[in-house]
Amino acid sequence: MAEILVVAEHRQQKLADVSLQILSKGRQLADKAGIELIAVVIGADVSGYAEELARWADKVLAVKIDTPGESLAEPCQKILSSIIKDRKPKLVLIGHSSFGMDLAPSLAVELDAPLATDCIDISMQNDSIVVTRSIYNGKVNAVYSFVPCEIVIVTGRIGEFASEESDRKGEIEKIDFRLEEDLGYKVFEGYIEQEVGGVDITQADVLVSVGRGLKDKENIEMAEELARALGGIVACSRPVVDSGWLPAEHQVGLSGKTVKPKLYLALGISGAFQHTVGLKGSEMIVVINKDARAPIFSVADYGIVDDIFKVVPALTQKIIELKG
Amino acid sequence: MDIVVCIKRIPDTADVVGIDASKKDIEKDSLAFKINDWDDYALEAAVQLKEKQGGSITAVTVGPKEWDDILRRALAMGADKAIRVDQDMVTADCYAVAKVLDALIRDLSYNLVLFGAQSEDFGCSQLGVMVAEMLGIPHAALAVSLQVADGRIHVSRELEAGMLESYTIELPALLTIQTGINRPRYISLGGIKRAMSKELQVMSLSDLGLSLDTLAPMVRLEKLELPPRGKEAELISGSPEETADQLARILQNSGIF
Amino acid sequence: MALAEYKYKDILHRCFRCGYCKFPTNWIDVNNCPAYARFRMESYSCGGRLWLTRAWLNGEIDWTDHLAQIMYSCTACKNCEEKCPLRFNVDIVDMIRATKSEMVERGLIPSVVKEFLENIQRQGNPYGKARAKRGEWIGGTGIPQYEGQEFLYYVGCVGSYDTRAQETARTLGKVLIKAGLPFGVLGSEENCDGNEVNTLGEETLFEMLAEENIQKFRDLGVTKIVTLSPHSYNTMKNDYPRFDGSFEVRHYTQLLRDLITQGKLNFSGGLNARVTYHDPCFLGRWNGEYDTPRQILNSIPGIELIEMEKNKTGALCCGGGGGNFYTDFLAGSESSPARIRAREAYATGASILAVACPNCMTMLEDAVKAEGLEGELAVKDISEIVAEVCGLA
């Protein structure tokens, strides 16, 4: 049936931002194609979410299941494959989140449907779907189409689609789902919050952020000196945490924190999308990197193409002088 | 503890400069190739498990002859055996590659299958979970820590905003590994030479009862294009002293200090 | 652990850790082991490294990042071999190299060293830049490609990729052209010479680099090589013969001295300046070449050559050896060896600090800036000084 189906995800009493973002995109596509937008939300108590989703979707399927852990991929896959086989939506939209990565590929196999992930644009011309993906670490975009088929599954990149307000009053259908299959083989044991040391980078006005270009743990001192001069604290990108140079609480980006400082000063960071998505809200972004083609320059207000080991010591010195 | 690790060979994205005339591929002449970063972490995780619990590691890939170098590297790191399905499927979609790997792994004896969470070139992060579905074994994507104990594996998985979620999964199972789970060791050229004696088996699609026409991609590449220029950053130029001086004044004028 | 397989297992314990190795030949300070000068902790002295090697290999301590960093902060400058009073002193730097290769073979090395070696495995240079770009330094200088000329001018990774060192590489090329020397360069066909890879302990990678270079030189009919860097000069002169690659290898200062004395390179002017010269370790202590660079400087009218207190066998290393120009284990403080050396050069009252090595060039030029001496002390390669007085600059 000509409709677009959006899978919503939620965690700890809150709908995920990405779900609202792809819902808005779904609404846009559905209106353009003149077809309906269906949202599905699965969990132990989903009534609150259903009301919220109904502001975008023409119809919300609120599926109640009684397994621990709201987003366990296995039960969701079973439920979604049966709904999709039944409704045969033209396009299934899921967020390219940790939940999406765990779910979408196994759903595609179950439905023998084509899957395009982490898309930065989705379009439908009469019922052929075209998507755009960012590949080679953001250096090249690729446009894909699909062989003619009933169902296409697409996951959308977090933070790529703007979530517009909408106050539609969609219809809500409650579905009770009893899982016959025993899930003993995979037991959810709860969430773990990253232990927060003394530092909360989300509160700082000034963040001096370091990336792989820092080359070694010893050089963090250089960034700390600059941070002290600016009254800020040191943050970092993922490779710095992976190499054990700074604890995870300093990490900005998708799997770390989202920050909105007055100044985000990026040193030796190439700017993978998973990092830039966490800093886009900064008032001023300054980038120092010796690779002029580093993707992060495309989100910067000011940039210096030079070696951080030459510029940063001089910058710290200059700031101390100017502060007098 | 028998582990299968699937690895991929990719161009060093730092060198990627442009798109070739066909608009369907990048310029490949001056590129250097290496093992996909995520797969290096998956291999290291497998070797550390083997060092603790014993057992065997088989490294597998699907690709042409030049891909033997990443298998040799895996053997030097600690894999006992390597298998390459001799078929260039770089332009195929993940679904097709998953079918090949499913057919290959199905006949191997394994308790655990490890994939990298995604690849540096296309970054689909689909392959591992697809293969798990085809093999009919439980999976968890984006694993950042794992311990094995009496037939089960305790995994914690990375979510957004610094959150993790943890599971206990019965073996056999499939995990896709996120970077940062460990610190992959350096593989010396001497190590690679010493591992030359280890077995590297090459198979064809037909050995797996497959043929190219059953593997036609359902997702088709239309074209490649350069991303639109983002916000035009104001570049400050000059010697390190000059740029530092200008930047310091800009920051002062905008009230940062 | 494997003390049994360690190459120097039966002499390693003979280090008394008396501390002579920290001193220059004239004993005036305790700063001549660059790593010790930087951290001033006993573990960072040469004796400390030997004791820690023995402790690690017989299981008294475990491998840690810090242990690896202590080993890799050795710049292989051979001051210890110059000063150690005991009979095994000629092997000391190789004893520490052997410790590094124990770590390399176990894959247990600092991440920045792993990066250095993997970049060379992949791209033939430690910076990881594309091989195709290795010839870009030539620019429009007209420096010819090598097609069988009498001399191969071998540039090396730092000269090929580091912006400041590229200028030196170009200048030397121009001087050789002016002297009418028949020579050519390999440009993007040139590969890493392996000297640093050897001092970092990656023995098999070094063997591969050496054998491939020797094969390439033989195929091209190379017999005489002139190198920009003392690092290349050292490995081609002392190690390549082990892989039966015997060529007539010269550091460029040795060639320029001959060209000057043969009248093939005469100066159109002089240079009125007080100059002090920094002995690069791979020219000086490794190969005993102290005089040739000084002969060149003394042959230039107007130059007043002033020696630093610590010179020749007692020179303080710039801290760039053993891969440290890239790994930077000794950076980040006023007691970084390069900054100590910059102060020593300035103290002579000289206005020019002459160097003969691209690594020294980048290390000392950064140090002069960090010391705020940029206006008063210029770091110049000897080829640049010669070019100036030949009216080429």
Added chain:
Amino acid sequence: MDNVKKALAEIVGEDHVSAEPEELYIYSYDLGTTEPHRPDYAVAPRTTEEVQGIVKLANKEKIPVVPLGGGLSLAGLAVPLRGGIALDLKRMDTIIEVNEKARYALVECGVSQAQMCSYLERYHPTLTHSEPGAPGPATIGGNVAIHGQGDLAQPYGFSSDMINGLEIVLPTGEVCRFGSCSISAGWFTLHPLPDLGLFLGWSGTTGIITKVSLRLFPCKRIRGTGQFVVEDEELVPEVMHKLTHTQMAEDIIAYSQAIPPFTSGLHHITINIGGDSEEELEFKQKLLWDDTLGEYIRRGDGGFLGFRRGLDRPVVAKTSDWRKGGGFEYVGAIMPVDTYPECYRRGREISERHDIPYTVLGRCIGMSHAMMFSWTYAFNRADPESIRQAREALHESDDLALELGGTLWKPGLYGQKLVMERMDSNTLELMKKVKQLLDPNGIMNPGNWEVA
């Protein structure tokens, strides 16, 4: 990072404090046979103020502080017996002032012997200091702290007799100055103010020496060493007595060693002399060789092995490599000169009993007022049995020195116990009171000189 380490880093900077296993391993050993003891921190201060900060922190946290210069005492005095802070003072290596007229050098404690020699040779060629012949990295502060002796011991005594002034950080963190420097800017004399000499010979258990004003002495233009050898050890005391009577010599040493074999059993007497002119040199040689030693040479009891110009500061570290073992340790005792024969004979027995080639040496202190006699035992660092043998021989030498009526110089724990057992109780009691007065929290190099 624990708060003590954080506090230390705030005092000396992150680069100069470590609690890493590598630093703790290295600072747990000295170069001799003493069993290692791990410190909790290794710290390298640069200034007196930093030392004060560290000591005050140690008092607050009740952590031991073990000061060391070159750490070359070989008697385990720099081994942190109770853990705590290994305080490496070698960064305090500034030569502050050399006063030509009053012939003294004001130096920070961490200035090394080699640096001092090189500096004086270069900038003050008419001055020299009493160089102990220890390896170059040994420090001035460390040498005076243990009542060391150098190559001017015969004419001018112990290095600790050559002190014009001291700056000390007390165990409770205050800075004290002793000598003229405490009331004026000049560091030209230690006496005659009320004597508070409570910091030498205590192995750092009563405070940390941070500055030393060291007396310097005239350095003649030509300096050299004459070698005289006798077979009969009984002759050595009288030869020394006669030589010191001339008051023409500088360093006078008698040594005997098993290696090289042709010298075994012989007693070499080296006599350093100096002269500004050839005449002065010849005059001294005539007094020493003809008038004093002539009779022995004529009787065939002794031989003159020539005179060599230039003081080749002995590279004693070579001894460590005799048995390719990388180590040696010696007991040094201050003995009456006439005990030389007995010290030599009984010393050889100890060496032979432990299968170690004997090496003994007697350095004359003053006009045969006393001598520093050392029994040296090389060992193989890779062979625990040879270390054990050496350790036993050292303890037997400690016993021997006391048995022969001498006293131990810079004794390790074993020797300290022997000395304290024999010391008269009132002096011992006074030592205890001084220690408690100066170091109420007992943080300074605990374990050493601990009066029960």
